Amino acid sequence: MDSAISEARTPLGAQADNGLKIVVVGGFGVGKTTLVRSVSEIRPLNTEETMTQAGEHVDDLTGVRGKTATTVAFDFGRITLDARNVLYLFGAPGQERFWFLWDRLFSGTLGAVVLVDTRRIDDSWYAIDRLEHHGTPFIVACNDFGGPRYSHDEVRQALDLDPRVPLVDCDARSRESCKQVLITLVEHLKNQYTGQAARSALPPQELV
Amino acid sequence: MTRPGRDDAPDRLYTITGGRTSTGPDDPFDLVTLVVAESDPVPGMQSEHAAILRMTRFPTAVVEISAELRLPVSITKVLLCDLLAAGRVSARHPRTAAVYDPDILEQVLVGLRNL
Numbered sequence: 001m002d003s004a005i006s007e008a009r010t011p012l013g014a015q016a017d018n019g020l021k022i023v024v025v026g027g028f029g030v031g032k033t034t035l036v037r038s039v040s041e042i043r044p045l046n047t048e049e050t051m052t053q054a055g056e057h058v059d060d061l062t063g064v065r066g067k068t069a070t071t072v073a074f075d076f077g078r079i080t081l082d083a084r085n086v087l088y089l090f091g092a093p094g095q096e097r098f099w100f101l102w103d104r105l106f107s108g109t110l111g112a113v114v115l116v117d118t119r120r121i122d123d124s125w126y127a128i129d130r131l132e133h134h135g136t137p138f139i140v141a142c143n144d145f146g147g148p149r150y151s152h153d154e155v156r157q158a159l160d161l162d163p164r165v166p167l168v169d170c171d172a173r174s175r176e177s178c179k180q181v182l183i184t185l186v187e188h189l190k191n192q193y194t195g196q197a198a199r200s201a202l203p204p205q206e207l208v
Numbered sequence: 209m210t211r212p213g214r215d216d217a218p219d220r221l222y223t224i225t226g227g228r229t230s231t232g233p234d235d236p237f238d239l240v241t242l243v244v245a246e247s248d249p250v251p252g253m254q255s256e257h258a259a260i261l262r263m264t265r266f267p268t269a270v271v272e273i274s275a276e277l278r279l280p281v282s283i284t285k286v287l288l289c290d291l292l293a294a295g296r297v298s299a300r301h302p303r304t305a306a307v308y309d310p311d312i313l314e315q316v317l318v319g320l321r322n323l
Contacts, residue, residue, distance in 0.1 A: 009276070011266035012242070017300040019240025019269050020316065039323065045275035049282060071280075076271055081319025085312070088240050088269060105239055105281070108304045110316070179323050186320065190313045 010042055015083045022182065023090045023106050025131070026115035027123035031143040031172035032091035033075055035115060038178040040077025040089060048073040049101055072098045074105075089182075094127035102134055111189050112138040113181055115172070119147050121158045128159060139166040139188050141181045224256055224279070225286040236292070237285045242267035242300040256287050257296075264297060 024032045036044045051070045072093065079087040090106070092098060112131055116124045124140070131138045142155060150158075152167050161167065166188050171177045244267050249258035260273055274284040291297040303312070 009263075009272075012268070014266060016242055016267040018312075019238070019242055019300075019302045020312075021240055021302075045272065047271060047275040047278075048280050050280045076275075078269075078272075079319070079323065081316055085315055085319060086240070086242070086267075086269070087316065087319070088271065090239075108238065108302060110313075175323070179320060183317065183320050186313055186317050190310060190317070193308050193310060193313070 012080060012086055013083055016080070016086050018085050020081075020085060020087045021090065021106060021109040022087060022185065023092050023109050023112045023136075024115055025092050025094045025112055025127045025138075027094055027117070027120065027127075030115045030117045030120075030123070032093075032115055035113075035143075035170075035172040035178050035181070036075060036077040036089050036091045038173060038175045039079060039182065041080060042078050044075045044077045044091070046073060046075045049105055051101055051104075070097045070100055072101055094123065094130075096126070099130045102130070106136075109136060111185050112136050113185055114138055114140045116140055116142045116155070116159070117145055118142050118150050118155060119145060121155070124159060128161070137185075137189055137192055139168065139181070139185045141168050141170045141184075143170055143172045221279070221283055224254075225283055228286050235285060235289075236299065236301065237270050237288055238302050239271045239281065240269045240302050242269055243273065243288060244268075244298050244300065245296065246298055247296045254287075257291055260287060260291060261296060267300060 024035055026032050033044055048071055074090055074092050076088055076090045079089065081087055092106070114124055114127050114131070128138070128140075140155075140159065140161060142150075155161075156163070156167060166184050168181060168184050170181045243260070243264045245261045245264040247261065249261045253261075256277060256279070259277060263273060263276060270284060270288065271281065273288070274281045277284060277287075279287075288297065288299075292299060303309070
């Protein structure tokens, strides 16, 4: 079994030297793995990270009731962008314990996609709150489950979403649709950093 | 499919790393650090070390190694630190400044549009 997996691996090119991360966050059954599978060049793989008391130099267990170890599983796919850049796409559960490991796993991530099921919109509040807390730029993508359609205004209102955060519809089963979601995120990142650079280049304004 | 490490006796993980559970605060490895073998496995080498060297003949991310070994990321990093210290692998770390680098973001966009 293990050797079969090894043989099925698609190796990266020898020049690959820059791994990049994008995280897809969402509740159970919202389509994270489906989205990752739609755009990944490898079959999505699964692994996990544990946080134990032995790792206390980085982990703060205060507030984790009665726990001495926390394990989070996540899956991921891969997109070779060019000879040197490789994008890894992580599907991450949005539940509470997961966020204790966010910094360890996903520091330096380009940005995040919050995948929303409009039938269970409440599931997404916590993820959006945490991403804002960590200062991770993100967009929101509503996965189409064929239920009643909500207008973007309704979804924005329900999520209390900052008007600058892009909101798009998608079909996680469609490669083209998922590709557009990722493009929307990266364009958002570009605009955001261009805007920041422009603002920081302005002479500081004096407060009168 | 069983998840890596999940149902293993803790003893097994303890044995693999000689009791070390994490790489310490100066952990050089990111999830997407690309690891490349600098030598072939040698007889007598710990099997996990040998597996990593076979796996990294082409650049392979830490998270891929973890998934394939079915070991938690932190345990995988301990093994990688051993190999790095022994000069048996090299590590290509992500350019963290890429997050703010418009040129890299443009390269990402081009790559995604070409999918």
